[in-house]
Structure formats: C-alpha cells, structure tokens
Amino acid sequence: MKSGNMIRIILITLGVWIYGDLYSQNPNRVEQTKESRCATKSFCEDFYGDFDYKGQSSYGEFAPSDTLRSKIIVYAGQDYRIFSCGHKDLGDLQFKIIEPIKEFKTVIKDIKKEDVIEYEVDEYGSFKVDDQGEMIVKSKTVKYDTIYEKQTLLKENLIFDNMNNKNNSAYWDSTVKKTKRLIVEVVIPAGEESFKECVNIYIGRMVSANKKFSQY
Template sequence: MKIAVKIIIVCMLFIVPFTGNAQNYCMNYHKKFCKTKKDDVFTYNGQSRSALFEGGQTSELRIVTYKGQDYRVTICADKVLGDVKVRILETKKVPVEKKRQEKVVEDVYDSDGNPTGETKEVVNTITETTYEEKVEVLYDNSKDNNAMEVEFSMVASKKLVLELTPSAGAGEMGCIGVLIQHMPTPKKGF
C-alpha cells in the first residue's frame, strides 16, 4: 500500500509541472507568435488572448469594439492544430411578436345594457412582444481562403464574439493566440 502511494506521488510530481507549463506556454502565445508589420500604425489591444486548445474544440472570445476605430485581428496557432476556423459574430436581441388565445367568460347584456343573467365564452387574441437572440455571422474565414488576419472599421460600438475552432482531431493539443490591434479610423477627404 505504501509503495502505491509513493508511486502516485512521484507520478503527480512529474505530471503537474507539465500541465502548468503548457498553460504558461500558451499564456502569451499571441505576443510571441502572432506576426505584425514592422511599420504598423495599429496599437496592441488589451483584449488579446491566448489559450490551450484541443483539436475540434470551439471556444468564444467576447470583445468590445468602438465606433471610429479600425481593428485588426490576427490568429496564430500551433501547427499541430491544423487550420483554425474563425468566425466573427454579433448577437442581437430581436423583437418577436407571439399571439396566443385566451378564453374568457363574459356576462351577456340586453339592448339596453342590462345584464341578462346569462354568460358566454369569448376567445380573445393577445399579442405579446418578446425578445430572442439572433446570431449574425459578420465574418467567416472559411469563405476568405482561411485567412488568419482580418481588418475592419467600426461605424458603431458593438459587442462581438470571436469563435475559434481548430481542425485537428480530438486529442491534439496546442496553443491559439488572438492578437487584437486597433487605431483611430483615418479621416477621409480634406
């Protein structure tokens, strides 16, 4: 029994540091491996992130973009993960009218407006407005030759979702970095 406990402890001493190192290795992956142009006018955005992924895993990174800013999103990934599918999504709340019918018992009145003592069943249609979330795909790199970089300008401030899915099979592990950069949208005209 004591030997089994010692073996478990020794195994944990070897396994735990490797798991921690993989996560630490991925922590700043976007800073180390996502290449940018040397004479870049874009500035590093603090929403940039990196994470450890398993092949086929889909993960979402929520970001806030602001009106009057241009953005560049660059994706970099360990080769073992294969191509990375990238979609930029916007979730909108859309009003939806729903109608339902409700049966009500009402008193019957004569032509003078006096109650007759009788009742009748009336069906009322009630319209209620609820809000449902609608996801709109703003960008899909599978329709852009699997581009790992996209630039766009914002004409309104929005909350966006970056959805990432590596193509590698389950069991393959690696890092994915998302480098987000921004700059003020250049003025047009004189």
C-alpha cells in the same frame, strides 16, 4: 552530526509548509502557469502590421476538435485587425467573426376564453323564469381575450470567415463606425485529442486616420 540533521529536517518542513500555504491560496496556480506560457507565444507575426494588440487579445491551451468563443467590443473611430493563430500541430484554424443582434417579437402569451350568457327580461327589466324557476337563456356567446408579450430573440450575423471570404483574407480588417459587441469563434480541426497546444486570438486596433480638413 545530529545538529546538522536537525537543521535539515527543519528546513525541509518549512519548505513544505510554505508551498502548502501558497497552493491553498491559489489551487489553480499550476494550471495558470501551464496556460500562461501561451502568452509568450507569437504566431502569424506577418499579420501584425502597425496595430496595437494589447487589451482584448486572449490565449489558451486547447485540443483538436475544440471550439472556443471570445466576446469583444469594437469601438467607433478605430481601425481593427482580428485574426487567430495557433501551434502548427493543431492544423489550420477556422475563425469567424459574428455580430449578435437582438430582435424583439410580439407573440401570443395566452388566450382566455369566457362564456357570455344573456337572459330574457320582461317589460319591467326582471329576468324571466321557466316552470322550474330557472332563468330563461336568450343567447350564449364565447368571448376571447388575447394576451400578448414581447420576446427578445438573439440572432447571429456572420461578418467574416477566414476560410470563406471573397478576398481570401486570413484576417479581418475593418474601420468601425459604431461601437458594438462581437464574438470571435475559433474552430480547431479534428484530430487526436490527447494533447493540447496554444491558440491565440489577436485583437489589433489603431485610431482611424482623419480624412477631414483641419479648421483654424
């Protein structure tokens, strides 16, 4: 009887030690497991089409009133379909596709002011002095030296809004001609913030159809 209790105590102790060791190696394991369930959730399957959504699609758990952003790269020669869907309890999600654009602007960094004084000289080129022995001022001018620098400004160009577009489309379809960076922004409507649910961003792509004649 005592031998059985001892074995039970040893097994329990060993189990606690193994769990503690695993948790110490990854303290975020519980949170990761919680969010990973969103990876198995499928929303808006009617939008999928023949696109491949592996690679840049993302998912996570979010609350009402949250705004999230995901940075992606779209590559030339690819057709893309991008949209966002989530759990019905979160309401109608608004998602936007934004292109960040760098602009360079020349601005004034500093203006240096310098007083320039010209003194009178005699016929031999020597400075004239007054009765107190001070050099006689002929003229005073102010010289300004303007220093410029270039600043990088980041603008955001709205490409698509699922709640405000001429085709009333729930997703963005486009053939990309030039590789560029984009931002997908998702806005979750306001509501009770006491719960979180899954929101998925789908980045689908396929090789653009070749419309040119093949050559032999």
